[in-house]
Structure formats: structure tokens, C-alpha cells
Amino acid sequence: MTRGTKAAAAGSTLVVLALLAGSMAAPEPAPLTPGRSGPPMVPVASLVSFDSCAEALAELRAAAIESIGPYGFDGGSMRLGDRAALGGESVARAFAFAEGGATPPGAGPEYSTTNNHEAGADEPDLVKTDGRRIVTVTGGVLRVVDPATRRITGKITLAGDEQSLGWGMQRLLLLGDRALVLAEDMPDAAIDWARTSRPPGTTRLVLVDLAGPPRVLGTYRIQGGTVDARLTGETARVVVRSTPQLWFPLDPGGSDRERIEGNRATVNEAGVEAWLPEYEWTTGKERHTGRVGCDRLSRPERMTGTSMLTVLSFDLSADQLGDGDPVSVAADASTVYGTATSLYLAGQRPGRAVKPNRWRPTMDDQVTEIFQFDIGAPGRPRYLAAGLVPGWLINQYALSEWAGHLRVATTSGDVWGDGRTSESTVRVLRREGGSLVPTGMVGGLGRGERIYSVRYLGPVAYVVTFRQTDPLYSLDLTDPAAPRVTGELKITGYSGYLHPLPEGRLLGVGQEADRQGRVKGVQASLFDVRDPARPIRLDQWHLPGAWSSAEYDPHAFLYRPDTGLVALPVDTGIRLLRVTGDTISEIGEVNHPGRHDNGRQRWEPSWPILRSLVIGDVLWTVSDAGLLASDPATARRLGWVATT
Structure with missing residues (x-):
């Protein structure tokens, strides 16, 4: 990863959102290679714009009324693929060393950068x-x-007078001497939300100048929670x-039918501003407000x-920061994927009404919507295409x-019941007009299991599924119309x-398990994948009963x-390993002081280490x-x- 450079500002400084007309005929999908199993392809999709606020309000009201239940909006649509929905695993985050080139001579020591998914698309974290x-x-x-010098040289409190960021993410x-802090206001339960007019979950952004003592240049607030963000060149895109x-x-009292009618009346009385997010931005003593336009x-x-x-x-x-x-x-998403030129938003397509007493999703419920935007130039992203694929990410x-x-x-x-009906599929899509259309797929991966990890490396992919044993699949995606499993x-x-x-x-980092699929503790596996037909595990490091974020x-x-x-990261500390050739060896363990550590005796468990980074020949670990x-x-x- 190249550090300290600024991307060229190609194109105009403002790219107008170009939404394609919904009446445009979608191209037919390319034929699939015969015999390739997997759930069927679904129709292509695209986005359409509204002609007026009146039209937007009418359609938003109609859609919301269809989603109304006796206690508000129906809660039967769990966002599959959301880790919280699958069991509430850890939300710890950390830093990683980039595999890019060395720091140029005279530019200072080498240092680690965020373990980003894609080069050129920096991801936010709590340490930089x-x-x-x-x-x-x-x-x-x-x-x-x-x-x-190993000293704190600057410090600034970002919380406002009436709000606390202490419990929010x-x-x-x-970027250079600028830091953009992404947070969510988490007001105390005693605060009168009607008085503050800022409900819980408000996204707050703070632009900080680091050229001297840290100082706030501007702030931004908008209704909603942060999904994710990406920094490409000098432009940060934040998805809310x-x-x-x-x-x-x-x-509300009364019968379910009466409650539903009352809730529908609430929807019918609402104006379009109920759906369009309101925002506020400041610079110095100036304060500006606005709302997303129809x-x-x-x-x-x-x-x-x-x-x-x-x-x-x-x-x-x-x-x-300006108005953003x-x-x-008008959709939902739990996943953001970005490259240097594209931004994708992905989430579960809204299903139809959920039958009473049914909590397991059907195949019809399991459809992922994907929206692609062009972010190759500074300024507003340009909508490109939308697509649908069966299943969840x-x-x-x-x-x-x-x-x-x-x-x-x-x-x-169904991966929640006996799992016998589940399987995984890799599909290849291409953009045609305003739609992401399927060109090929390979399915039948891990029948009775679900995906635990995926890694694409150019024309190849590796997919791990699991229920009792762990198949590591290697795939050849060189031909988009005929992807295939090679090993x-x-x-x-x-x-x-x-x-x-x-x-x-x-x-690979995960959990060891017995033959019945019961997990036995954290493990790291070293694989040789040079032969696509014969992936091999060369070595394994295992710590029984432990876990890793x-x-x-x-x-x-x-x-x-x-x-x-x-x-x-293992439990609350860091295990240092070394991978050389075909082996994994352990160097040692790093822990932070306990909450009442006097330098000689630890009285309470150590503070959990949240991040690791390297500068020169020093490893830095970060905790609260x-x-x-x-x-x-x-x-x-x-x-x-x-x-502290």
C-alpha cells in the first residue's frame, strides 16, 4: 500500500447522480454452464428515482404501511449475514501491517497500516x-x-456538552494532518430526546486538525447509524x-387489528420529512442545517x-466538512465493500409478510440486494447499477x-435447523446498463453448512464452509461464465x-473442533495453495479454550x-507467532497492565488489547x-x- 500520497482528482469535482429509468428493459442473463448446481438466478434489478416529493411520499407511505404490525414495523426480517444476528460475536477491531512496498529512504521508519480489504480504499479504525x-x-x-519519545503530545475531548460519546462506537x-472521527451519539436514558430532537443512534463526524495541538475544524450530525466508510484519495465516503x-x-391497547390501524394512521399522517434524514454541520461558530432532498x-x-x-x-x-x-x-444494507473506484452497498432484500410463528427464513427471504456506485472522482458518487443474488453474505x-x-x-x-438444506454458491456478475447481471456460478459448496470465510486473490478464490468439518475450497474464476471448483x-x-x-x-484464523463440530479453542492454520487441485495444511497452532477477535x-x-x-489477539492479550517456510512457531505473549497494577502485582484481569501496529522495529499494542x-x-x- 502506498502511504502519504494523494490520488489524482480525475474528472469533474461534482458528479451528478444519474438514476436510470425503471422502464429500461433489463438484458437477459447469459446462459450458465450446464450441470452447475445451486439456487436459481434471480431477476436483475435497478434503481429508479422519484419525479417529485409527492410521488416519493405516496410510495414511501404505501411501502411502510405494508410493513406495519401491531407494535410498529414488523421485526421478522433479521438481516442475515449480520454477525450480531448470528450470535453476537466480538466487535473488537485492530490494525495490521500492509504488504506494500517499504517506506522511501528518508521518509521515516516503516509502519503498519490498516488491514484493508482492497488497496486504495482505506477503512476506518480506532487507531491510525x-x-x-x-x-x-x-x-x-x-x-x-x-x-x-513514547509520550502523549496532543489530546482533545470530542464530546459535546449535552451528549456523551463515551459509550458509542x-x-x-x-489523511496527512487531518483526522475524521466517526462516532455515534449515545445519549443518557434520562435525556429528554424530544427536547434535544436527536434520537439515539445519531451519526456524528468530527474533522480534527493535527498540524499543531489537535483542534476541531468542523462537525457533522445526521440521523441514523454508521454502516461503514471508505477513504479514497482525499475523499471520505460515509454510509449511514x-x-x-x-x-x-x-x-396502544386494544386488539392487534386496532393497533395496526392506529399505526397505519401514524404513517398516513407523516410528511416526507419523516423519511428524509436531517443533518447539521458546523465550522467555527457557524451552524448550518439541511435535509436530504427528494x-x-x-x-x-x-x-x-x-x-x-x-x-x-x-x-x-x-x-x-460541509453538507456531505x-x-x-430507500433500501437497507449491512455490508459496505469498496475499491479505489467503486462502492458497493449490500443487504437483504425486504421479504414478504412473515407468517405467524415462523422465525426461520425461507429461500424467498434470502435474497441479497447490491447497489454499485462510481467513486473514481472526487465529490458525490454516481449510481451505476443494482443486482440481486440468492442467499446472504x-x-x-x-x-x-x-x-x-x-x-x-x-x-x-436453513442453517439454523438441521442444516441439510443449506449450501453455498459463488456467482460472477457483470454490469450491463443499470443492472448487475449474472454471467456464471458454481454452487453446491458445503451442503448442510454455511460460509465462514472467503478470500479472493485475483482469478482464484478460497471459501471455507463448516458444520462438523472444515472444507477449504479452491476455485478458478478465470472464465466468468464458467467458474469451477479445483480443489x-x-x-x-x-x-x-x-x-x-x-x-x-x-x-487461516478460527477455531479447532472435534469430529462432531464442537469448537475446542483458537487455531491458526498454514496452508499451501500453490497447487489448485491439492490445497494442503502445512502446520497448525492451537490454544485450547481460547478465542480470537x-x-x-x-x-x-x-x-x-x-x-x-x-x-x-487471543482472549485479552496478544500472541506473537512467526511464520517461516512451512511452520508456525510462537514467540511469546503480550498483555497490558491490570486495572490496579502497581508494577509488581496484578490484582485484576489485564485490559483487553484492541489493536496492534508496528513502527520501525517496535510493536505497539493499544487498549483503553x-x-x-x-x-x-x-x-x-x-x-x-x-x-487513563
């Missing part, structure tokens, strides 16, 4: 570094640490999901009227753009994250290719208590920077 400073944000406080993007500002009675709104063929996606664009080289130049889609790594095509890996079927390796356990290593190696969040994984160092400098070759403690 440019080699000369470490920037962290936690508890509503941004801190700057000098790695040379906070991440940041770094909001719900209609409709207030249904908390204790001319910035579009919709897919099927919508529920219960959620809205808004893409905001900010120039981080400017001295203010928003564009919105595990995370953004299930998507990959390569050679003009989009590859998508999904699981379909399969069955072992116990599974890999929740796959990371490419030099010389045709692949490292890297399994659920790739930002928690750090790898340094020049030394083979792997910093793997501070930053610890260690020797990555021995795990020896070098210094401690307290933040």
Missing part, C-alpha cells in the same frame, strides 16, 4: 499511524502519541442507515419504507471486484479469516511479511488503558504510555 505519530480515539477523546480516518422518524404509541432519493423495485441508506462525501483536505453532498436509497470479504466483474459468495437455506481440503475446525502470505501460502474482524489481525510476524511498546522478536516490554 503515519509512522511519525499514533492517533487513537476512545471514550470520546482523541490522543496523539509520539512513538519516538468511535473510529477514525487519517436511518429509519423513519415515526412515533408509534408505546402502550431529488437525491431513489428506490429499488421492492422496498419496505422502513429504512434509508445515505452516502455522504467529504473532502478531508478542506477546512470544513448526500444521496439516498458473511461479510465484505464475500464480495470482490476483478477484471470488470463482481464476484459474490453467499449461503442459502478441496477437509479438516477439523474452521477458519473465520483467511490472509494471503508470500510464496503461495494462506493463513481476528476471527470476526480482520482489522484485529497483524502480519509483517519481512519478518513473518503474526500478532494475533494505554499503549504498550514491545520488542516483536521477544515480546519483551519496552515502554508504557498510560491514557
